[in-house]
Amino acid sequence: MAERNDRNNDNKMSVEEAGRKGGEATARSHDKEFYQEIGRKGGEATAENHGEDFYKEIGEKGGEARAKQRNSD
Template structure:
């Protein structure tokens, strides 16, 4: 049976921490990025998309059991603020323009005339189109 203590009365956890600190001093950021990328590539070759979908589903279910609505509101707020700070107003104008063009191409003029008439009837201005 393995002993959890090494020769100098150091716990396995402490020895692991010291080893990790030494490794981190020995290698630079690029080294860790390279081995992380290799690990990611190997993992993606080993497993199919369904595997990753399943673990993502399980993680999402676990998170939703452990967190309340405020958690999701908070992370959504933080994400929105970060995105806004990183991209600015021009970004939102561009994606709004692209979304409008795509929707227009998808539905066409007849669609907008139809929803415009419905909106006019429901606007409360007395119109009866």
């Protein structure tokens, strides 16, 4: 695998590199249940903040995109 060079010109870590390293460290120290729990909490927060209309709108957009995808196949 090629070595990544995610450093800025002044040799500081880029945001991308920091995020990747943080994600890798989190994955090493947490299990499947951790990710299920934070996913559940995120879903609940989204539902609380956006409500039913939000889900209707994104569902319609997803349906439209999928229909276009099917028609182009």
